Amino acid sequence: MSVFTTVTAEDLGPFLKRYSIGSLLELKGIAAGITNTNYFVTTSHGRYVLTLFENLTADELPFYVNLMAHLANHGIAVAAPVANLADEYVDELNGRPTLLVQCVPGTVVDKPSAAQCFEVGEMLAQMHLAACSYRGEMKNPRGADWWNATAPCLFELMSAADAEQLRAELALQAEQCFDDLPRGVIHADLFRDNVLLNGDHVGGFIDFYYACNDVFLYDLAITLNDWCASESGDVNADRAKALLQGYQGVRVLQANEIAAWPVLLRAAALRFWVSRLYDFYKPAAGEMTFAKDPWHFQRIINAHAERQDFWL
Ligand SMILES: Nc1ncnc2c1ncn2[C@@H]1O[C@H](COP(=O)(O)OP(=O)(O)O)[C@@H](O)[C@H]1O
Numbered sequence: 001m002s003v004f005t006t007v008t009a010e011d012l013g014p015f016l017k018r019y020s021i022g023s024l025l026e027l028k029g030i031a032a033g034i035t036n037t038n039y040f041v042t043t044s045h046g047r048y049v050l051t052l053f054e055n056l057t058a059d060e061l062p063f064y065v066n067l068m069a070h071l072a073n074h075g076i077a078v079a080a081p082v083a084n085l086a087d088e089y090v091d092e093l094n095g096r097p098t099l100l101v102q103c104v105p106g107t108v109v110d111k112p113s114a115a116q117c118f119e120v121g122e123m124l125a126q127m128h129l130a131a132c133s134y135r136g137e138m139k140n141p142r143g144a145d146w147w148n149a150t151a152p153c154l155f156e157l158m159s160a161a162d163a164e165q166l167r168a169e170l171a172l173q174a175e176q177c178f179d180d181l182p183r184g185v186i187h188a189d190l191f192r193d194n195v196l197l198n199g200d201h202v203g204g205f206i207d208f209y210y211a212c213n214d215v216f217l218y219d220l221a222i223t224l225n226d227w228c229a230s231e232s233g234d235v236n237a238d239r240a241k242a243l244l245q246g247y248q249g250v251r252v253l254q255a256n257e258i259a260a261w262p263v264l265l266r267a268a269a270l271r272f273w274v275s276r277l278y279d280f281y282k283p284a285a286g287e288m289t290f291a292k293d294p295w296h297f298q299r300i301i302n303a304h305a306e307r308q309d310f311w312l
């Protein structure tokens with residue numbers, strides 16, 4: 001369920017008058033998603049998704065919303081924001097900041113094929129290049145500063161063996177320097193549930209609310225860990241190769257990126273191991289989160305640590 005703030009057709013009437021998208025035909029809550037309230041809004045002009053932000057404030061939204069508009073302008077498959085008559089993307093409804101975007105075609109695919117991984121890799125590289133001309137800046141809110149600050153409150157709640165492994169993994173990452181790697185705006189959460197696939201093609205990347213400035217290769221590692229790893233943490237080589245081929249067809253990895261790849265795959269898994277551990281052990285009272293399995297990412301780290309061949 002993810003309708004946290006109810007919207008009725010009556011609520012929407014005055015809201016839609018601030019837009020030029022026609023009159024309301026249908027309003028339907030969207031069950032998927034875990035953070036915000038989403039509705040499909042069908043009007044006489046077409047189909048849109050209305051998001052009511054449950055956590056982000058109107059002041060925090062321009063970086064993400066302008067990024068989506070910038071990428072859509074450059075031909076990247078993302079949901080394009082729709083501006084209201086005051087030429088603003090962010091509006092307000094029922095006490096929440098809102099965004100209206102075009103519906104993108106496709107569905108979430110749980111078990112992607114190699115061909116679909118190829119397309120996702122290609123679109124990701126194109127997104128990285130298109131975002132180079134985007135002027136917004138955002139620090140990674142889930143980068144090394146965050147995981148180093150967050151992990152200490154988890155150690156005493158974890159098994160001794162897991163806490164020891166987490167300490168070792170943090171120490172391994174603390175020794176690295178990624179300053180020379182190509183960087184720019186990254187999605188930072190391009191899991192399967194944030195991509196709509198239309199057959200083999202990318203209908204649209206969605207959910208840009210972790211986007212930030214960071215290392216491109218880290219984004220590719222986050223994507224590979226979700227699109228190509230099984231429950232055991234092992235990686236399907238065909239899908240991984242396809243994702244990397246798709247990516248490198250657009251942006252060829254440099255020698256220093258190839259050298260950093262194994263440790264960045266572990267960094268990308270560490271980020272979600274820590275965030276899922278935090279959600280598991282420290283669920284905030286009343287917070288609308290659904291804890292996902294943290295140990296999945298520990299298994300991915302273990303598998304990467306054993307691996308010799310990284311599909312490049
Ligand atoms: N632009 C869009 N076009 C079509 N469907 C969308 C679009 N944006 C969101 N959705 C649907 O809404 C669901 C939840 O969106 P998501 O952004 O993941 O929510 P949350 O921010 O709550 O995690 C998606 O799985 C998808 O089915």
Ligand SMILES: N[C@@H](CCOP(=O)(O)O)C(=O)O
Pocket residue numbers: 189191272275276279292
């Ligand atoms: N894709 C993530 C969820 C988003 O990150 P979070 O920090 O908001 O939990 C996952 O599957 O863990």
